[in-house]
Amino acid sequence: NAGVTQTPKFQVLKTGQSMTLQCAQDMNHNSMYWYRQDPGMGLRLIYYSASEGTTDKGEVPNGYNVSRLNKREFSLRLESAAPSQTSVYFCATIPRLAVQETQYFGPGTRLLVL
């Protein structure tokens, strides 16, 4: 089992370009999350999907859109990238939206916006 996979691993964009970050899991988990991690800021929730067919905003959703394509896949789209979106992006999953569940993280995508 691959667990949680993310593509690409690294990307350089110019301001205004668009791109989609992909996340896939083979653990049959219901809930999926997108975080960004910046130095000194910790992990901040961008969007989450409690279950297939639902998505909700997190702490920092501006400039992003998401799609829960099916139970396995949750993508994050930057329509018009800005330098402020330079960050490391992590996808995470949990089996179900219950307080004692543990999150499983993907390897991350490093994004540089010039």
Add this chain to the structure above:
Amino acid sequence: QKEVEQNSGPLSVPEGAIASLNCTYSDRGSQSFFWYRQYSGKSPELIMSIYSNGDKEDGRFTAQLNKASQYVSLLIRDSQPSDSATYLCAVVPSGGYQKVTFGTGTKLQVIP
């Protein structure tokens, strides 16, 4: 006030010593507490979870929770250089898992 606060460090301890990492949180109704370890350039991985007051031990790691004082700590006994990493505290507040909040992390350096 930040919802989850950690000292950013670095916390330097000699090999074999006990490392003590602390985390405070603001939501008194918080239900679940997690410690993640993150090596540089890698993703967070779960070290410990704790849900009720008291201590929980797993090998060299002990998590301590005091809900009255709103803090959670992680003790690492017999610290090893391989423990050098950033440790993230995560708290699930009364609003549920969709509101999970991470601290900014404490960098631990274990000196051989």
